[in-house]
Amino acid sequence: MLRSLATGLAVVGLVLLLACTGEPTPVALTTAPATETKLAEAEEEALVLTGTLRATESELLDTPTSSTWQLSLQWLIDEGSPVEPGDAIARFDPGATLTNLHDKKDQLEEKKQDRESRIAQDAIRHMELQLALRKAEVAYKKAQIDASVPENLLAGKDYRDRKFDLRETDQAFRDAQLDLLEHETASNSRVSELDIEVAELRRDIEELEEELESLTLRASRRGIVLHEMHRWTGQPIRVGDRLRASMPVASIPEVASLEVEAWAGETDAARLQAGMPARILLDADPSRTFHGSVVFVGAAGERRESWGRGKYQRIAIRIDGVDPDVMKPGMSVRCEVALAVPDPALVARHEEES
Secondary structure, X not given: OHHHHHHHHHHHHHHHHHHHHOOOOOOOOOOOOHHHHHHHHHHHOEEEEXXXXXXXXXXXXXXXXXXXXXXEEEEEOOOOOEEOOOOEEEEEOOHHHHHHHHHHHHHHHHHHHHHHHHHHHHHHHHHHHHHHHHHHHHHHHHXXXXXOOOXXXXXXXXXXXXXXXXXXXXXXXXHHHHHHHHHHHHHHHHHHHHHHHHHHHHHHHHHXXXXXXXXXXXXXXXXXXXXXXXXOOOOEOOOOOEEOOOOEEEEEEOHHHEEEEEEEEHHHHOOOOOOOEEEEEEOOEEEEEEEEEEEEEOOOOEEOHHXXXXXXXXXXXXXXXXXXXXXXXXXXXXXXXXXXXXXXXHHHHHHHHO
């Protein structure tokens, strides 16, 4: 009994002695050093951007030039519709063009009838003048014969009369020749003028027919259709809009040229540079991850009216391996840009390509 009590007191005394010396009780370390944690966090630090897919190459379909200063959009294919070369994309109201075309065709028929009528009338007049010329020639030749009789065989008055007749018929013959020549010249001139007018009307008709054909916009490549924005209203082009020549109507982007167009505030944009790698997630299919790299950082900020008063810089991100079956222009995406220093070789390559 006394032995057990002595043993217990010895243990208590040892514990008190250790406590008085101040030495810590050993504890196992289970967390990584702070420097390693910070390094890992730095490697994973990324700037998250939202953006849309945009094609750097596309076929732009503009409002055609016409005889009227504005055209009304009569029909427009639905946005996102797949098209093949030759498919109709949009059609403008052909009313004014058709009216002009019908008027020109009517004028052409009138001119052709005028030409035929003029040729017929001139032909009749030509025959009349030819007949008058032959009569004048016969009269002149007869007067020559009569005037060739020697004066000593005729009475003085008869001789003078025959000489006078010779001069008269000679002048009449010359006048008849001149009349025929003038008629032929005038007839040819009138017919030539009508030929020119007919040719001009035919050219006008050809141009109007080409204009009529141009009022239907057709695709020249395979792809999907995107509606352009109206310059004046800022809204997507739609049926009923009145557009001037060269105003954009729709576009067919080249899917292989898709890239991400994003916008970053000036503070965030200052942290970005070409060559930085990025992960790209489609909002429509977030289960798939694509990769790319920053290829452009805007030098100056721009105001985006719907985003407030701040300025934003445009960021372009190239996509490695565009999937045309999944990716479509206008899709919204989320990008995670790694803020680590990019590979200098990659930066140099981007600068050469741009």
